[in-house]
Amino acid sequence: MYSANSKPSIFRFAFIWLLSFLMLSCATVNKNDKGYTKGGQPGDILHNYINANISDNNTVNSLLADYKGSKNLSTVVEKYEDEIAQLYKQKVLSRKPSLSEDAKKTLFANITSNQASALFALYPIDTAKWMKTISTYSGLSKNDIYESAITAGLDPSIVFAASASGFEDTATPLINSIGLVIYGQDEESTAAVKFRTEDDTYWREGLDLAWEPIYGSFAGSIVYLEADTTYHIEVTITDAYGDIVEHSFQTTTKPNTPPIDPNKIYYLSEIYSGGQLDLEALNIEGSADGYAKIIGDGPVVEAGSDVLAAVNIGNNSYVMLENLTVKGGQRYGIFAKKAHHIWIKGCNVSEYGREAVDIRNGVAYSSTTNNSPINYDSGIYLERSGIAVIEECEVHSPNLGANSWAVGHPKGANALQVWAYHDSDAYRGEFIVRNNRFYGAPDHRFNDVIEGRKNFERRGGFVKNSAIYGNYLAYSNDDLIEIDGGQQNVLVYDNEMEQGYAGISIAPNTLGPSYIFHNYIHNLGDETGKEWTAIKAGGLISKPAGRTYVFENVIDVERNGIAASKVNNDTTFWVTTQNNIILTKNTGYSVGYCIFDKEKYSGSTSTNDLCFNERTGDARYEFNLDNVVEHPYSDDFAYIELLQSSSEPTLYIPEEFKIPNFSTEVALQAVVEQPPTMWEFKASEIEHTGFPKQYRYGTTTISDDNTVTLTGNNWQMFPINYILTEDSILELELEVEGNPEVVGIGFETDTKLNSSRVVKFYGKQAWGIRGEDSFIPKSSAITFPIGQYVKGKVNYLILVLDNDDIESWRNRDKAVFRKLVIK
Structure with missing residues (x-):
């Protein structure tokens, strides 16, 4: 999924960093500066x-x-x-x-x-x-x-809806997640979550629910669940006085396929003879017991510009479209209005929407007399509709591409347009958009790839309880995806996004929390090459007030990771970010920031994010710096270059920063690196060199079975890529001759000697981590709990044979390292 790009060498990074330091670069904001202020309400x-x-x-x-x-x-x-x-x-x-x-x-x-x-x-x-x-x-x-x-x-x-009366607590299942809301709560309380399947005998930890200040509730999501599975959930709410109230839920996630009415399965060749496919006219709809299903079996649905949509679902509900190829439609490829329970799978939609008859100041119009530019034409548009699945579809090649920001706000077609506010609250939200490919072309782009309507309203966009995951979204002149508006328990994850002016827009979040996690956002830029930010936010005060969680994304862009956009002249936003890789390249006013928040909202936090700007050689924040905890390798150029050059960049996450349910339950693609069950030291396949300032003299011999023999006063450094955990065990066979001061093994992150990262197994000098009890002189097998002493990323394995207490011509010391593994 990840494409590697050529990157500057570590020496260039070092030079840039030194030059920036010497020029007193203001790349990092100092919170002690007189001009530094924190924002709030x-x-x-x-x-x-x-x-x-x-x-x-x-x-x-x-x-x-x-x-x-x-x-x-x-x-x-x-x-x-x-x-x-x-x-x-x-x-x-x-x-x-x-x-x-x-x-x-x-x-x-x-x-x-x-x-x-x-x-x-x-x-x-x-x-x-x-x-x-x-x-x-x-x-x-x-x-x-x-x-x-x-x-x-x-x-x-x-107004007054914030009270508990009249509001029922909810647990809303999607296919792979469950959204929770518990009303009548207090900000000073906490809400811990645990969950298990029907068959589990143990509980799993979830992420605490978030305080939601508009309705006075706790809300949040449990993710990476199995489809069609019953879950038991317990939420423990503890108030400021230590009093505890338990809330229990039981619900079943939705299945991967809907129930189908066997009497309502239609093959396209049997019901379609050309023009618009109109389900309302054909009276095709199902019921809660079984969807009506139309299966594409060869014919292409082709409609002209005389009909609003090539496929009209209308307000029919419980409908599944599978494997249809759809072309045409004046405005839309597939269209529904005030429908619910719609499932669109494996469809290919193209050549839809209006064409330009008149171009004025770079913007397209459908006629010379029309004063409204062409906008909001869609491959798929489910208007005022809810409870829908759109999966494994391709939407591409609209009749009209959008203009760029060079002539004003982009206007033109989108791939998918969402307004999930059905007339009935029972059918609002619950959109699942997964495993699709929505893409334009370099010179023929969407306005937004996924676009929401009524963006500035709580009833706009996905509204609530929706998930967008596993998609490839590319080529827009504005946002690659908008979830603006109501965002409570809206999830955006496991997507790849590229070639847009902005990646994900959350401006504004009028009701949270929403979650953006495990996405890969890279190679941004509109048709002119300009870009703004990977994640666009704003409007917290003018359109209050939702928080967005931003977890474990890989962001590799020219300009900004997270930055503001004005919503009614308000750029304030509220984010909780953690464990992200955010790499930026350019610098300038409002450019090159990990997080660019001029308001410095006091509620936002950045924890264990690895942020790096290529030009300045450091992390750049315009943010509330009291709430920043940087990743321990943010200043490690070698580690950052390793991330940049990797086709699957991974981030070391210490145990204390792992996020329950988001980090620990699932092997996360391209974010959390999971060590193999056993790592074997293959010395014969690795370039090695003397460890700086410690190697004096001696020979290094490596045999075909990866046995390493050192003589003299000899420290050898082997580059590796490994993460030690608390449970890591070091095993090897060691043989020693002579009377050296130190024989041991080091696990270093850089080329500076750190005695707290070197285990001494033998020698007359008291130094390093004391591992002598694990070794029986002068030859034995060793088992040592290295994870209890050293944890985290290891860039270099150091083999140590040290003796500064004897002249080289008299030194007969030798150390032999065999069968070195970590389990």
Whole structure:
């Protein structure tokens, strides 16, 4: 799946790094710099601003009157200046630990309607918390609070919905995952997950559920599950006081194929005679007991521009299309509206959509009189439809390619368009898009490959509980995939993406969490060669408020790994990233960053990500640096070059950073390197050299059976690629002659000597990891628990025969290493 590219040598990396250092490059932001500030919600920003500037000469009101922050926040300050001043003086704005019930009653008893509106505007992410607090402790009526929330610009659909009443906890199964939501929760609590199959006698650990602040819930997904399998799930919620509540679920994942009604199997040659294939006219649909199935058996569905779609499903439901070749359609290849339970498998869709009659300023129109550019034509479009599977399809070659950003926002066709907001809540979301190939061409590109409608709304895009995995997506002039809008338990994983202006768009995430993991995003660029970022985010404050988890992706791009895009002039985003490989090449303003977050949102974190910019030779962040834990090999040029030159780049992940269910349950392709059950040291196949500053003199002999014999004062270094785990065991046979100071084996990451990584098995000098008890002089087999002393990536195996205490002409020391293996 991964294509190797030629990479600069380690010597070039070293030179670039030295040059950058000497030029005092600002590649890494220093959080002690005066200009470094962390971002948060508008209320946090204002509170910090007032605290930092208040004095006898600067009152709260005067500071607010003079506030010169962002346009969006300045508008809030202007509208609620008096209310914000009162809330500050009453100490409502300050972040506090959990308050007692009496303290809350005192603090919020006299909150006014206008003050409530100000709170909702200042803390848009904390909708559920403020709804609950004001409803419980203030004297305001339900109608007063409703009006306050609407005045502040909150979505009416969530006003009061944040309470537990009327909302049922859910466990929603897809084919290979389950999405969970538990309502009526508190941010200070935690929600631990464990799960097992019906037949398992043991529990497996899942990733903790995430706090979801809009409805006041915990939500999250269990992934890499078996199809058509019953799972038992237990969620343990522990509150700030240590009280525990258990929530139990039992549900069965969906099967890999739908049930088929044997009386409703149709071969295309029997029902199709040309033009549009209209399932509504043919009255083809199934039921919950069995889908109606149409099987392609030779004929090609070819429709002209006189019909909206070549295949019209309409609002018929429980329909499966298999192995159809579809061409044509004025707007769409395959189209459904307000349908549910649709399964499209193995179909090939092309030559659909409108053609340009008029080109104005580089943008295509369908006629000289039409004022709307050609846009949103789709290979497959399921409008206002839910519960669908699209798998093993190819969508390509639309009639019209999209324009590039050179003439404005791209407009044109897409491969798949999704709006999963069915009229009935029971049928919303639950899209599965797997193992497809959706691709344009270098000079004939999609707008977005997978595009969502109503992007800025919670009812837009995939909506909830959907999975996009195992796909190849290529050649767009904008995004390769959009999941903008409602994203709760929307999963994007195991995909390969290339040749787009941006990879995955999550701007905005209006309801989370969503998960992006184990994707390979590389070789970006629109038709002009320009690109922005692998993952595009934004709109956290203007369209609150979902978190996205970004786990264990391989990103190899020119510009940025994760970067913002404005949503209603708001670039704030909320991500939790961990164990990613993010390699960038270029530099400049807003270019070359692992994560580019000008707002530095305080809730975002980056943990154990390996980030490297080729030009500066280091990790570049524009981010909340208090929340960055860098990968231990972020500065190891040899390791980074190894990743860049590999056709399947892998990342060493220490045990403490492995992610339950995401890292440990499955052998992850091209992300987590799993050591073989036994590694054998094949010295005869490896180039070796003396270890710097330690090799003095002596001979090194390697026999055909990989026995290595050292004489003299001799340290030999063998490049290897291995990861030691806590359970790793070293086995070898060792024979020693003479009276050396140290005989042993080292496991180094670089060419600097580290005594804590060298095991001494014999010798008169007290040095290194003491392994003498494992060796019976002067010859014996050795079994040593190396993983208890050294863990992690090993780049060099060092064989040691050391004796600085004797002249070379008198030295008769010899060490023989045989049958060296690690298990």
